[in-house]
Amino acid sequence: MSPDPRTVSAAEFPDWLRAVGTGFLRPPAPVPEEEVEVRLAQVDLGRTQGVFEDGRCVATFRSFAQELTVVGGARIPADAVTAVTVTPTHRRRGLLSRMMAVDLAAAKERGDVVSSLIAAEYPIYGRYGFGPASWTTEWEIDVPRAGLDPRARVPDEADGGRIDLVDGADVRKLGPELHSRLAARQHGVVSRDERWWRRATGLEVPAFETWKEPFHAVYRAPDGSVDGLLTYRADGHWGDGKQPLNKATVAGLTGATPAAERALWTYLCSIDWITTVRTGFRAPDDLLPHFLPDPRAARVVTHADFLWLRLLDVPRALESRTYTAVGSLVLEVRDAAGLAGGRFLLEVSPSGASCVPTTRAADLTLDVADLACLYLGDESALRLAALGRLDEHRAAASATADAVFRAPRRAWCPDVF
CATH class of the missing domain: 3.30.1050.10 (SCP2 sterol-binding domain)
Known part of the structure; x- marks a missing residue:
């Protein structure tokens, strides 16, 4: 019989992080001490579970407080589940079931309305009462085929707005309010804390990730308000005959209005040398394809379940x-x-x-x-x-x-x- 799950102490946290890395197939190197300190400050150890055998962590589970926007714009308290792993040597022993039972009971006691997670594997979480509540779609845009006028001003003169390139500090300042506006109108959106913005702008990057500074662009409406934010990266690929074959990959695009979304997508598809745009995960009914003169230029490359929910009340x-x-x-x-x-x-x-x-x-x-x-x-x-x-x-x-x-x-x- 495997040991029971229990909360993790600060002294055990480095080994817990190692076990998380093992579960997600990261190199089995010790986590640097400075990263341990940063990440320890970001977790609630009272909501961090582990299973330990012979002094070694073999299963992990963590949850944190979250708000979820539901249909109509109300935000409800959610128990967000993450960092769920069982080491390959300890599968099929009921470890996840026991950790899940502990967490869901605590969430129910706290008064959380739902529990939420992003499922890495489809078959696991249905047996715990979770179901896929939202889906996601990713497109790849063939820019030359899209039919946009390469000579046109972006945004067009009739729009009256403008697009500015900004840096990470601007994103940390402008992003939270813009995200709140999105959450007020888009059900399925979850809350972002300060750490989310710091990580998204390169201030807190885990050692297992390689940071490449992205471009950030904001859309300003005619009245000067920031109604849209775009973060993207671009490669430097050129083909034969000195032909540009560069790809832009979207890390995030938030539009508080359809006008902002249109302007930012058009801007991205109008950058010199960019011949392909990868959109990142969007809503399945995103307006994007229909912003293009030829919607067929946007080819679906991913369509899958995304946010899973488990009702508690x-x-x-x-x-x-x-x-x-x-x-x-x-x-x-x-x-x-x-x-x-x-x-x-x-x-x-x-x-x-x-x-x-x-x-x-x-x-x-x-x-x-x-x-x-x-x-x-x-x-x-x-x-x-x-x-x-x-x-x-x-x-x-x-x-x-x-x-x-x-x-x-x-x-x-x-x-x-």
């Missing part, structure tokens, strides 16, 4: 988001862990929602993981019914759920954590 979760439809459903929610299951009467309208326990007969029965798929409006209840993942006890109940949970736009989480 069904009434609070369902009452926190908004709904465009009017409807009533009795949901029987199965939860093998006993954290969020029960039968709930959900009544919604554009003016608000109520979700309370009930003894009425269920209209639908579904697993808590499938409710997570529906929660941000990114999945169809009719699709889940067709897949046999929910049971319909009242005629057309799946159609009602589909209308109730759907959102006007798709969920998008810009961040890996």
